[in-house]
Amino acid sequence: MRKLVPVSAYESFLGTDFTFADLGLVNLRGRKFSLLSEEMVAGVPAYKVQEIVAGAVFYYPRIVTWVAKDSMLPLRRDYYDAANHLWKAELYQDTAIIDGVPTVLRMRMEDRQQNTSTELRVSEVRYDATIPDDLFDPQRLPQASKHPLWTPAAP
Numbered sequence: 665m666r667k668l669v670p671v672s673a674y675e676s677f678l679g680t681d682f683t684f685a686d687l688g689l690v691n692l693r694g695r696k697f698s699l700l701s702e703e704m705v706a707g708v709p710a711y712k713v714q715e716i717v718a719g720a721v722f723y724y725p726r727i728v729t730w731v732a733k734d735s736m737l738p739l740r741r742d743y744y745d746a747a748n749h750l751w752k753a754e755l756y757q758d759t760a761i762i763d764g765v766p767t768v769l770r771m772r773m774e775d776r777q778q779n780t781s782t783e784l785r786v787s788e789v790r791y792d793a794t795i796p797d798d799l800f801d802p803q804r805l806p807q808a809s810k811h812p813l814w815t816p817a818a819p
Contacts, residue, residue: 680782681773685723686743686754694718705730705739724751735759735766750776763791788816 677683700712710730717725726744731737737759743752758770767789774781799808 681775681780682782708739709733710739737766737768762789765791
């Protein structure tokens with residue numbers, strides 16, 4: 665069990681090039697968004713949107729995202745450091761409609777400054793799943809992985 669506080673949101677996620685914040689686990693308040701242009705990304709019409717964090721120095725002071733016009737799913741996201749140099753590029757490569765929800769199934773984070781990369785692949789997604797409260801009981805966490813909830817859904 666782990667509580668994410670603002671500082672730990674930017675720690676490496678399981679030793680990868682992603683942080684918890686890169687995976688969307690971050691507060692969106694205090695940010696200014698602006699539409700920069702419309703462009704084609706890998707043959708897909710997209711909006712190019714800039715995100716600036718207001719106020720204090722921030723882990724990623726500027727983020728630029730290309731969002732597909734048709735699905736509104738991200739196609740690419742560039743993260744900049746405090747000196748406004750490209751730090752990381754996140755590429756969203758596979759999507760599917762699951763339970764009526766457009767869902768990213770494969771994403772790749774490239775750390776352009778360290779010359780490393782990590783690819784995350786999602787093999788199964790279930791929306792609106794009922795999660796029993798007892799899975800969050802700290803005394804029962806060691807047995808949580810054996811709960812029937814984690815059994816793959818039938819095709």
